[in-house]
Amino acid sequence: MxxxxxxxxxxxxxxxxxxxxxxxxCNFHDSLDAKAQRLLNALEPGTILPIHRHPHTAETYLLLRGKIRVMFYNDKKEETESTLLDPLVGSFGVHIPANQWHTLEVLDSGSVLFEVKDGPYTPLRENDLLK
Known part of the structure; x- marks a missing residue:
């Protein structure tokens, strides 16, 4: 436990x-080959998460503490939508469909997400990064 x-x-x-x-x-799955990837992701302001997508899995974020803005993009690198996650105001998480371009901006120090996506772990390929 x-x-x-x-x-x-x-x-x-x-x-x-x-x-x-x-x-x-902080991974809760036993290996990178696990069928479900479950982890805490502690993020600080200034961390760089490139605009990316996961073509074979959806991804769910639940924000345990802090404040994060999640942004969605189209193929032309245009922001199409964004949402502010802040558990103090009742905005707890977001489900990101497979193949959806996204990134995030950390607004509060000490922000921690619980993330879930299908495994096995696959590193992002060059064509899964929006440049």
Missing amino acids: QLINSTLLNEVTKQAQESPRLRMN
Whole structure:
């Protein structure tokens, strides 16, 4: 058992703050081959997440704490929609369909997402990054 509590969120946040990428995962799946990828993703303002898509899986974000803006794009790199996630105002998460271009902007230090997507883990390919 692994308890998801403030202690765990604080530990992963500290690791994110010390990371050059300003983000850190805490995986709950046993391997990268697992059929479900479940993880905490601690994110700090300034982290760079390129506009990308997952062609073979949808992705769900639940924001446990902090504030994050999630943006959606079309093939021309035009922002088509955005949503602000902030659990303090009742906006807890978003479900991102497979093949949808997206990224996020971290607005509060200490932001932590719980993410779920189908496995196995597949690194982003060049054509899954919108440049």
